[in-house]
Amino acid sequence: MSANQTAVGLLLEELETPALCLDLEIFRGNIQRILSFLGRHKLQWRPHMKGQKAVELAQEAVRAGAIGVTCATLYEAEVFLQGGVQGILIAHQIVGGRKLMRLARLQRHAPVIAATDSLEHAQAMSRAALQEGVVIPVVMEVDVGMNRCGVPAGEPAVALAREIQKMRGLEWQGVMGWEGHALKPEVKDRAEVVKQALARLAETVVALEGAGISCPVVSASGSGTFLHAAGMAGLTEVQAGGAVFSDVSYRNWGLDYEFALTVITRVVSRPTSRRIVVDGGFKAMSTQHGMPLPLGLGRLQHMAFSAEHGVLELAQEDACPRVGDLVKFVPGYTDSTLCLHDEICVIRRGVLEAVWVIPGRTGRRVTAISAPVA
Template identity: 30%
Template sequence: MTGLSELLHDELQPLQRTLDTLETPAVLIDADVADANLVRWQQRCDDLGLANRPHIKTHRSVAWAMRQLQLGASGITVQTVGEAEVMADGGIDDLFLTTNVLGAAKLARLGALARRTKLAVVADSDAVVDAVADAAREAGATITVLIECDTGGGRCGLADPAAIAAMAKRISATSGVQFGGLMTYPAAGKRQQSQKVLEAAIDACKAVGIAVPVVSSGGSPDMWSDEGLAPVTEYRAGTYIYNDRALLNHGTATLDQCAMTVLATVVSRPTADRAIIDAGSKALTSDLLGLDGYGMVLEHPEARIYQLNEEHGLIDISACSAKPEVGDRIHVLPNHTCVVTNLFDRLYVVSGGALLGALPVDARGRSG
């Protein structure tokens, strides 16, 4: 992992702490595990002939995005204009912004981005197509627009093939924008349904004389499944860099492939069955993602984090054979890595059990 080492060397902030003296709560990233996750997924995309366009919402760090590109990614995916700006500032020049952009000020920022990077966005209404086209013309740039398709996920997107074809025609006929293809985020476990909707949409576009250059799909939970991939040319996965308890529970990742833990200290043991750590909803978030409890304590897998206050996690340790004591430091595998990253200015990078330094979360808080 020479490339990673070089990137980290440039990006990591030096620390006056070792792993033993780091103040808690702190987010630890095992660089070797994370990098192996990136390498393994790139290899699979290469094997399948899929373009790999990782979603950087999970790490929000320029260094990791650069590493993903170095390994062979065709570009990156971003979810907000703010993320796009941070990544462009970091030198990344091929961005796919998978959100409908609206509002005069934000559209002006989009136009400015299009002047300095290769930029694609999505749309699922004429209002968005027209707004993006206006912004592109205003900036003297061209923006690629993919149509977001609802293939069963029930989020944004068009589902009717005729409506998708009509919008493809509209995009093709509008100056400032060019038609880039179709984009979807399939429902978990429903990739065959997604395939049917996409194939019908592609046929409808072809029937009106419009080629579909890119079919972009995404999602970490089903990323290793071969089901229903056929029309897809590009894959957007995000969480796979760090993985988390939700993906572990889903069978997408093993525990050895989970790169992020939240280091916390047991600050109170008020009863025989209750331990309290200094990581609460401002460190772990309240995201449950269908799981029981707010994370898994690696040292005490029988423990259950049953409640979070803002700075405290309340743990039922009644089932633990060895009970954590006041002052113990424990590692929590968070339910959902992407929202944890976004709470911290920096993550602490570990390799071979040693603390290498702090990695800035460059786009933290850039939801606007």
């Protein structure tokens, strides 16, 4: 049991630090903003949970109106299914014999859509499905310009789709793409890059339809891009996940949502009138993809993190905050911060209302669902 599991009902100020805290009302407000924006554009929402991982977060999204969740790993899919979440899409190629068998077994509980982008991989999925006596629903990942995974758009995509359609044990669902290259710092016109990327996906859908292959699922887009993706031809659903939290990175990418997720730390030392040392370092807050943003302090001259210490140098002398006071940080990137923690302290109006565990990181609390089901 963690330090804060026994703190439910206490004030935020009383929690043991460092602690990852979710402001429930802001989080729910962000979900409503996403849903009403997508609703206006007739798009469905299947939020990416790679940066969320907790079952309750997935349940909150689905309860509010998401059609399911997008996952990056089998672990995530397993814990969400176990938590009763349906409509799962794994936006990652599941490779390797043992993993493919786990993917196949999941289908006995509920359909879990899996991504593929090559003949070899689709054939391996087909073999696993046949061996387990199930059907695996598949989306074909199309490279929309990110140069990560994905079959090239257009004719190569049509050729692969034709093969997938012939394979026993697989059920064609449609296509997915991810325009993550639009978030590169050097990109000047993000809207234009998103437009071009999704045009590749749309052209592929048209080519597939021309070949008699319909695409009920056309899935793409993330929190840093979906505001530009709305209205793009062919798109049926959006994978934006981290927008439910917002953070420094998303702000820089143009999302003005309120910050729902913070890391609270406590001042442990004031060695000088300008230096503040807190009990959270890079093991509590990722510094990858941008530095965390401390709230409520004067202008900073410098900030550095070691493993368990955060060191902040104020530009001006100040007696506050004092030793024992809280310093709240907005993560530089929530995705790479949440995975450093085992649980989320759920705060409503300044009080700890619940503690949600984050099992999707390793799936270690899930065993039953991985076993064969009779």
